[in-house]
Amino acid sequence: MNIRARHDAIVRSLRRNGMTTVDELAEEVGASRRTILRDIGALRDEGFVIHSEPGRGGGLLLDPGSVQTTARLAVTEVFALLLGVAAMRAAGNLPFSGLADSGLAKIEKALPPEKLRDLRRFLDCLHVGKLSPLQDLSNVGTMDPGLLPAFETAFLQRIQLKFRYRDAKGVVTERQIEPQAMLILPPLWYLVAWDPAREDFRHFRMDRISHPEPVDSLKFRQRHVPFEDDVCPYRDLLR
Amino acid sequence: MNIRARHDAIVRSLRRNGMTTVDELAEEVGASRRTILRDIGALRDEGFVIHSEPGRGGGLLLDPGSVQTTARLAVTEVFALLLGVAAMRAAGNLPFSGLADSGLAKIEKALPPEKLRDLRRFLDCLHVGKLSPLQDLSNVGTMDPGLLPAFETAFLQRIQLKFRYRDAKGVVTERQIEPQAMLILPPLWYLVAWDPAREDFRHFRMDRISHPEPVDSLKFRQRHVPFEDDVCPYRDLLR
DNA sequence: ATCTTTGGTGCCAGAATTTGGCACCAATTC
DNA sequence: GAATTGGTGCCAAATTCTGGCACCAAAGAT
Structure with a gap:
């Protein structure tokens, strides 16, 4: 052995x-x-x-809190780790003891610098709405990966995005929006965006979007404020 | 060498x-x-x-997408990884190539089974609303860790929770609710909950909650449906 | 006090693995 | 054809790993 x-x-x-x-x-x-x-x-x-x-x-x-088995991590796994750690850090050191930053720093160092920068910038754009229990995640998530390059470009360069949208009644419209967040509510993906034409925030189911196309040179800013009122804006999401 | x-x-x-x-x-x-x-x-x-x-x-x-340096992970890091991977899996295999499940399975196997079960159950309760860029997360998150044992109990055992809440005007009320989700919108934490007395969903800023206390034997179910309308329910969160 | 059990260390020769050199092949550029 | 550079098979030397032995330390049982 x-x-x-x-x-x-x-x-x-x-x-x-x-x-x-x-x-x-x-x-x-x-x-x-x-x-x-x-x-x-x-x-x-x-x-x-x-x-x-x-x-x-x-x-x-x-000791049950002791370190774990060695594993060589793929880039996607490192991304997952960074994502999770971002959530953990945002949580202070919430449900469990503090993160071992030393080990993490080692992992970050192992990543090519440009890749790490891109990952961080994309993290900045990605909002995770709901994390399903791990057990149920195998048969989850239907979206066309072909859409993503355009979205990644729009998010990272913060430029407007043009696409066709088919609403619940089947009516197709042309939209030009400023992407604000990607929202994951398994099994569906939503794009949260500011629609300059309608002067309002809208969300779009990703599986109803087609022909996405970044609109060069139309830069925009992201917008975010925490809310204050104690009435839940998520009531539509819950039942 | x-x-x-x-x-x-x-x-x-x-x-x-x-x-x-x-x-x-x-x-x-x-x-x-x-x-x-x-x-x-x-x-x-x-x-x-x-x-x-x-x-x-x-x-x-x-190849830049190739696997990474070895690292031994602490339990908290494994939790972070699982959390991130949950998001990644929910994302199909979003911005990068598919996850190397074999390596992940190895990590999961290395965890003590009870610990893994607890982690998964807690993940089921934890909603992450917004992930800030990693750079800004150092000075983020103000909430009293002393509150957490009560919340963890309520979430994991799905029983009602009683606490005192001080609203924006400083008025203190006694609440008894069914916790639905923990929402992280740095730098603030919110509890999303069903208030049976008011028959509506409410959210509470965690830093205004005190004296939490699980109410034994008052079990409840969690509620969640994806939304259909294309008007963004998050408009209050964005500006 | 003595014996037993069980973790822990130093030492050394034999076993196993790793290493480096050599000969040689394949593909590409000049 | 010469030069460069990745790739393979082979074997002896170098290195590392392993197992046995003697022996120590701490705790519990007798």
């Missing part, structure tokens, strides 16, 4: 059994007592918190 | 220089040509996309 695989096996076993002895681990993993002890030392060096009390019945115990 | 450290060094170098040759890498890293070639093979096996064209001037080029 590989040294890395053995480390993972040890962590898994500790997590599963809650409490074990070195000898049990040695038998389970198929390595000698000495090797297991060396491995535990290495894992501690890497940041795992492994309690041990010689003399008592069961010896080894892994 | 360690084999793992060398792999990281190679990836870093490829990312920084954009394009290099095997011999340059060998000299930079301090290893032989043969070893570098072996390492590149290993990195490719791990999922890195490394282009190469023998014969032409510069040979090696790392």
Whole structure:
């Protein structure tokens, strides 16, 4: 067995059994007592918190808040991580203990700088309305990926966007708007935008939009204020 | 130099220089040509996309969308990742290529099952209204963490919550509500809730809430439907 | 006080893996 | 055809890992 695989096996076993002895681990993993002890030392060096009390019945115990299995992250996963961390940071350090910024900084450093900048700018534009439970997300989200390059351009460069919209009655109109936010309310995507012609905010279901086209050089600003009144503006969303 | 450290060094170098040759890498890293070639093979096996064209001037080029540096994640970081991935999955596979589910499954497996279940249930309750740009998040979010245990209990067990609320005019009232969502609009936190006494949805600024107290055994259901009309219900939030 | 259990360390020889050099092939440019 | 550069197979040397041994420390049982 590989040294890395053995480390993972040890962590898994500790997590599963809650409490074990070195000898049990040695038998389970198929390595000698000495090797297991060396491995535990290495894992501690890497940041795992492994309690041990010689003399008592069961010896080894892994701290549940301890660090996790190694994983090589794809760019999309790093993006997901940044997105999640943005939410976590916005939450102070809400439901759980504070974020380990050091590890995160390492990840950010590993990203190509231009990519990171783009990700951050896109994050600035992306509003997440509702996060569904993870279990239900497999069969969610219907939207044409072909639309996205135009939207990304409009969002990032903050220029107006032109497209055709088919409303609930099937009537098709031509719209030219200033995109303000992308709103995800699974299974649907909405574009929140300022419509200069109607002088009002509108939202558009993404699956009813076609032929999007950025309008060069028509720059605009984004608008956002927190609300004060205690009547819920989301009442239409809830039932 | 360690084999793992060398792999990281190679990836870093490829990312920084954009394009290099095997011999340059060998000299930079301090290893032989043969070893570098072996390492590149290993990195490719791990999922890195490394282009190469023998014969032409510069040979090696790392695909910018390729996988990232290894990182051991703390539990909070895994939570952040799950949160972000939930948003990403909800987005189909929005602005970037599809998520590498295999790696994610590995991370999920590494979490203690109870912890993962709790995280998922809490995710189900947490709505993120607006994600600020990462740069601005340091001085954001004013809310009393002391409030949270009561809210977490109410959300997770889906029971009513009682608290005192001080409105914009300073008038204090006693409320008993059914929490529906936590809304983060930096720098403020809002509780979106159904008020059975008023038979309507209300939202409350978290910093005006005090003395929260779960009301045992008064269970309720959550309510949510996507909206259809194209008039933006968020117009009060935007300016 | 002594024995047993169990974590922990130093040391060293044998086992396993990694490394570097070599010969050689393939594709491209000049 | 020569030069450049990625790529592969092979093997001996270098390096690292592993397992056994002796031994220490702490706690509980007798």
